[in-house]
Amino acid sequence: MMLPSGDPIWVRVQVAESAATGEQTAGPADVGLGERIAPAVDTLRLRGFAETVRGVVASVWEALDEHRPDSLQVEFGIEIVARPGALLSVLAEVGGSAQVRVAASWDRRDAGPSLSCSEESDAE
Amino acid sequence: MRREDTAERLLAACSVRLDTDAGPQGTAFFVAPGYAVTAAHVIGGADGLQIQLVEGPHNWHGHVADVRPPHASETAAMSPYPAPDIALIKVDDGPEHACALLSRQLPGAGARVMARGYTHTFDQVAVTAETETFHLTGTLETPDRDCRLLKLGLGEVTKGMSGAPVLDLGTGDVIGMLRTSRKLSSNLGGWVVPADLIRLLWPDEVGLGNDRFHERDSRWREGTHQLREPSAAKEGTAAHGGASIEGDVVSVITGGNVGSVNIEYGRRSGHRDGSGTL
Numbered sequence: 001m002m003l004p005s006g007d008p009i010w011v012r013v014q015v016a017e018s019a020a021t022g023e024q025t026a027g028p029a030d031v032g033l034g035e036r037i038a039p040a041v042d043t044l045r046l047r048g049f050a051e052t053v054r055g056v057v058a059s060v061w062e063a064l065d066e067h068r069p070d071s072l073q074v075e076f077g078i079e080i081v082a083r084p085g086a087l088l089s090v091l092a093e094v095g096g097s098a099q100v101r102v103a104a105s106w107d108r109r110d111a112g113p114s115l116s117c118s119e120e121s122d123a124e
Numbered sequence: 125m126r127r128e129d130t131a132e133r134l135l136a137a138c139s140v141r142l143d144t145d146a147g148p149q150g151t152a153f154f155v156a157p158g159y160a161v162t163a164a165h166v167i168g169g170a171d172g173l174q175i176q177l178v179e180g181p182h183n184w185h186g187h188v189a190d191v192r193p194p195h196a197s198e199t200a201a202m203s204p205y206p207a208p209d210i211a212l213i214k215v216d217d218g219p220e221h222a223c224a225l226l227s228r229q230l231p232g233a234g235a236r237v238m239a240r241g242y243t244h245t246f247d248q249v250a251v252t253a254e255t256e257t258f259h260l261t262g263t264l265e266t267p268d269r270d271c272r273l274l275k276l277g278l279g280e281v282t283k284g285m286s287g288a289p290v291l292d293l294g295t296g297d298v299i300g301m302l303r304t305s306r307k308l309s310s311n312l313g314g315w316v317v318p319a320d321l322i323r324l325l326w327p328d329e330v331g332l333g334n335d336r337f338h339e340r341d342s343r344w345r346e347g348t349h350q351l352r353e354p355s356a357a358k359e360g361t362a363a364h365g366g367a368s369i370e371g372d373v374v375s376v377i378t379g380g381n382v383g384s385v386n387i388e389y390g391r392r393s394g395h396r397d398g399s400g401t402l
Binding site: 026027028029030031032033034 | 144146147148149150163165166203204205209242243244251281282283284285286287302303304305306307308314315
């Protein structure tokens with residue numbers, strides 16, 4: 001697949017449908033040995049990757065608008081989902097909710113001794 | 125010799141394990157000198173992908189030369205893979221090899237067939253050859269109006285059998301390539317891409333190549349001659365005759381060992397398109 005930067009990378013996609021992976025499937029299933037390999041994929045572009053990243057960062061930044069931190073760390077997972085004809089990137093889900101971890105810190109130079117703190121939060 | 129034994133040896137002579145850089149992916153079989161086929165989903169629809177074919181001590185290097193359907197980027201993640209789900213492999217380097225005798229016509233209803241593929245049935249780790257018999261139970265139309273799949277039943281299609289040759293136990297011809305299980309962990313069988321379609325998809329490389337190979341080397345036909353005779357329906361005991369002839373011919377084809385390609389194989393060079401011996 002192609003990253004938005006144009007750099008090609010290989011991805012191994014686990015087909016989500018149980019029909020392709022599970023022993024308990026009720027319908028037809030292709031019977032290759034490996035997990036489905038994405039095609040050589042100069043034509044498969046990772047849709048929504050940049051938008052996903054930009055959206056998360058912008059949302060966090062907006063939430064801290066009134067308390068702009070001096071440093072900000074945002075951790076989140078990107079899940080690559082195979083759909084017919086496309087690979088999509090979405091915020092990775094853990095237990096049904098997407099997790100974003102935020103760590104912000106402030107250097108309180110204007111308040112006497114230096115002070116720093118951090119916050120972490122999960123957001124759905 | 126029982127017809128199942130004959131079939132196993134013939135299938136062993138033409139089928140191989142297909143590996144990529146990621147390891148074993150499924151099965152393929154030789155259809156013409158320098159050419160093999162596998163299911164498109166086995167190689168992820170990746171046209172040009174470098175692959176390796178392995179059978180016992182022998183291995184062949186090659187690449188995916190064509191994929192059907194051709195627009196893999198739109199189909200690679202679908203399951204079941206769109207019809208016909210087949211890829212042509214060009215062998216770039218490796219020893220000479222046998223070729224399956226591709227049928228020109230659909231088998232009769234209820235025909236008994238055998239497939240040979242590379243599975244990890246034994247312990248879910250080691251990839252080993254496995255055979256299974258089925259009955260032809262019908263056909264299945266697909267959205268591709270040029271592709272009508274054959275349906276097998278009364279046998280289990282396990283993971284790894286994609287790309288396996290399916291041999292008609294009544295004629296010795298290979299009727300097609302296994303691609304899909306109708307239901308895993310059941311005896312509902314699977315779907316087969318018919319041999320006549322494989323011929324049509326690549327008329328020069330496969331159709332003509334297969335014909336020329338078997339015109340030049342008659343041993344596959346000779347080895348299956350007994351299967352074609354009515355009396356062969358009563359196979360399995362020496363009392364029905366013909367077993368020794370059949371066994372001798374098949375031994376010549378396969379080197380006498382199931383799983384061994386041929387005693388004359390092994391001369392590694394750039395692949396020669398033509399005068400291979402079985």
